[in-house]
Amino acid sequence: MKKILLLFGFLAVAGAAEAGFRCGNLLVETGDHESKVFERCGEPEYMEERIGYRGQRLRHPGGLDIEGYEQVIIHEWIYNFGPSRLRERLIFENGILVEIDDLEHGY
Template structure:
């Protein structure tokens, strides 16, 4: 119903007429606005990420932001784990304060440690090997480095308990 109303509205704004007492004096034909609106809506729809692009373990969907425990529960043990490393990042900030014609420069250093782990799941010969990257126990990135091989090991909890 909403789409129908939008189409009717767009048709109504594509032409205009100047009338005088039951008589059309001048009719203006404007360019249809919907020729520019439809491609814009299509581009917006394509730019929105889809849940179907997320990593799946059987019927379970694993999305970014989930914890290691949640992924472990949904997908089981990974085939192998690589890249267990700690990374230290630091930032320095400084500023100047002015008090009674005297300037004081202050600064601070902030250090942050992150632990990175990469879990690999082999989803079989008709799929890929998925590399799930965790930073500080939170799923942040998914990659597909190679094609899968053998029988799929990407099965959900329900399928494992059957």
């Protein structure tokens, strides 16, 4: 049982380590603020801003509906590091990096 838990612990750490990429020799990872990413990687090739909403609707059996939504400012940045590396798409919500996606090779 201990071996299984230890294995899951290593997998969790390995997965967390992959949730980032390098700008030069500096690591960028989910949870970083936009200013930190900009400082480490410079200006992205592409930037877009949009508004999103997240929330939920709760229904009580007695007929009461409760809705809770919040507005989220979403920034999408794309970095192009040239033909020897993959392009990276970064998604920020309210200034915090929440998603990193590898795209095709750069140019």
